[in-house]
Amino acid sequence: MAKSKVIIIGGGASALVAAIIAARNGAKVTILERKDRVGKKILATGNGRCNMTNIKCTSSNFHGGNETFINKILAQFDVNNTLEFFKELGSYPLVEDNGKVYPNSLQASSILDNLRYEIERLKITVECNAEVIKIEQSNNFIVYTKDNKKYYGNKVILATGGKSTPDLGSNGSGYLLAKSLGHTLIKPIPSLVQLKSDAKFLKQIKGVKINGDAAVVDEEHNILRKEYGEILFTDYGISGPPILQLSRIASSRVSNNKNVIVDIDFMPKVCFEQLDTILLDRLTAMPYKTISDNFIGFVNKRLIPIIIKEAGIEINKKSSDISKKERNKLVSILKKFSINIIGTNQWNQSQVTAGGIDVNEVDSNTLESKITKGIYFAGEILDVDGDCGGFNLQWAWSTGAIVGRSVC
Ligand SMILES: Cc1cc2nc3c(=O)[nH]c(=O)nc-3n(C[C@H](O)[C@H](O)[C@H](O)COP(=O)(O)OP(=O)(O)OC[C@H]3O[C@@H](n4cnc5c(N)ncnc54)[C@H](O)[C@@H]3O)c2cc1C
Known part of the structure; x- marks a missing residue:
């Protein structure tokens, strides 16, 4: 069978996990990231310590979307799967107050380093300064960047985050791409602010x-x-x-x-x-x-x-x-x-975006669009947001992992 050619738009938390899992399952993966490097927001998480998940995570820690959808996602790739995934990459977990989990190094950069190491080992193509402005569907998908480059793939993952902290990359441009493919946007509002x-x-x-x-x-x-x-x-x-x-x-x-x-x-x-x-x-x-x-x-x-x-x-x-x-x-x-x-306070102060792409238009088993086959969603772009305490990254890891499997 021909290899899946997967384009991931965005190079944040959910995208990096999606890329690793898709590549491990045999896909040819390209990440297109609008900033000059991937994972900028990961570095800022948990005051630079990265509160990567929470061992007390349940669907009650999440808002928006609907509970069935959230439960299905968490059941497919839960906190234990997450800890196992990061242990394999070298990040040893440290559980602190209220179930918050950090890397034992207490360095967010160590989480990103270990993800990037695996991305390199799997020979995943990473294009930085590549802001996607249009997606076109013919036989395959053609993805256009701001600097007039075109990328071809048969699967596209939208992992562009929400609107919070645009300086770190997520400026809401993913919503426009999803809307151009027929998706509904639930009004984004700043949260954890x-x-x-x-x-x-x-x-x-x-x-x-x-x-x-x-x-x-x-x-x-x-x-x-x-x-x-x-x-x-x-x-x-x-x-x-x-x-x-x-x-x-x-x-x-x-x-x-x-x-x-x-x-x-x-x-x-x-x-x-x-x-x-x-x-x-x-x-x-x-x-x-x-x-x-x-x-x-x-x-x-x-x-x-x-x-x-x-x-x-x-x-x-x-x-x-x-x-x-x-x-x-x-x-x-x-x-x-x-x-x-x-x-x-405004987007530049908010840690997470409430609202986003309506989950009723997304398959809860695969995270594939129900409107445009071959388009997938991962992370904060979806209308699901978590409480403070490691839940938003858990959402990014869980959805990233599911999408990574689904595209293969
Ligand atoms: C200061 C701060 C601290 C936080 N601390 C924690 C914490 O400790 N624990 C926790 O669980 N959560 C925390 N969060 C929230 C968490 O970081 C996010 O929920 C998570 O990173 C979302 O992952 P994502 O992959 O969906 O999006 P992001 O990590 O935002 O990644 C999206 C990526 O897509 C890129 N992109 C966007 N549009 C385009 C485009 N058109 N073309 C190409 N690339 C594009 C962006 O540049 C960005 O790199 C924190 C957030 C902030 C801002």
Whole structure:
């Protein structure tokens, strides 16, 4: 049988795995990458350490698409397959908090080096500075690059990523290619991204970090998603791991013109009543101090005037003069400090794209297009995005591996 001639558009995480698996299965593979080198985004992952997967990965860590589709993908190439694949290449896994997996070297570059070594060993053709602008279908596919070159193949994999961090390569051009082949694009929105607020007090507390709960709530203050961790206040809004985790739902509500409020609980380890008792004890033990001084050592100093002002209390009021009602108000604010969200930071700040090519138009067994036979999809270009914690790379590895097998 004639060898499959496979063209992979994009040279990111999903493309490199797809290329290796296709070549191991006998395909002749060419990677076309628009940047000057492949895998630029891999180098930036996990703050340069590459949180490559997560041993607690389930379909609940993914959004968009549909659950059946996601489950089918994860079942075909799961976390164990991923760890095995990377071990064979030389990357030994290190499991850290919350199931996050890193290479034992803690170097994202080591993941890329080992992938590139295998790409070279398998004699896969890699063309860099090759931005694909058009795909034409005759007997085979003709793929055109910006510099007027043509490439011929009988299978084409679209692995161009989403729109996040265009500096690292993924600029959304893959969506146009897919649309030109008849595919539907679910509106892409930034995810795993900082949230912007119009709250006036932010400038005063820029740089303050607290450990607490953050929750996105709806108009009736029903919790839509809650996360614990280090929250950072910035001059434009809020950031930090729990905020990135909440950003998907916040981004989606903003894009649908719905209100977005984030409620922060500064004291998640104690309930309202316990906090009230703690506060009463402090007020009784230090009656001579102003309420502002009383809070020193209890709440971050830069937050104190904001919390007291929010409670409508005069900042120099003596602890002994604080009424029960005022104390209750302070407890309420410490337990639920509401921040109005007006948007998210933009593509250059977002780690992942929510939205993408509609998975209903893609075969969940092979990742082949149901609209144009011979066209395949891998990675973030699809309308599936993961939580923070190694899930997005797992999606890239799983879809890359499945496509690599399918094209042969
Ligand atoms: C700063 C940062 C940190 C992250 N950290 C983590 C982490 O620790 N763990 C985790 O799981 N996920 C992380 N992610 C997300 C993860 O990196 C991505 O989800 C994953 O890389 C997506 O893989 P992909 O192959 O689909 O796309 P990409 O890796 O984006 O690769 C797409 C490639 O296609 C190329 N391309 C695009 N259009 C064209 C075209 N028209 N012609 C030719 N080439 C084209 C691009 O240049 C790019 O190289 C992080 C993302 C960022 C931005």
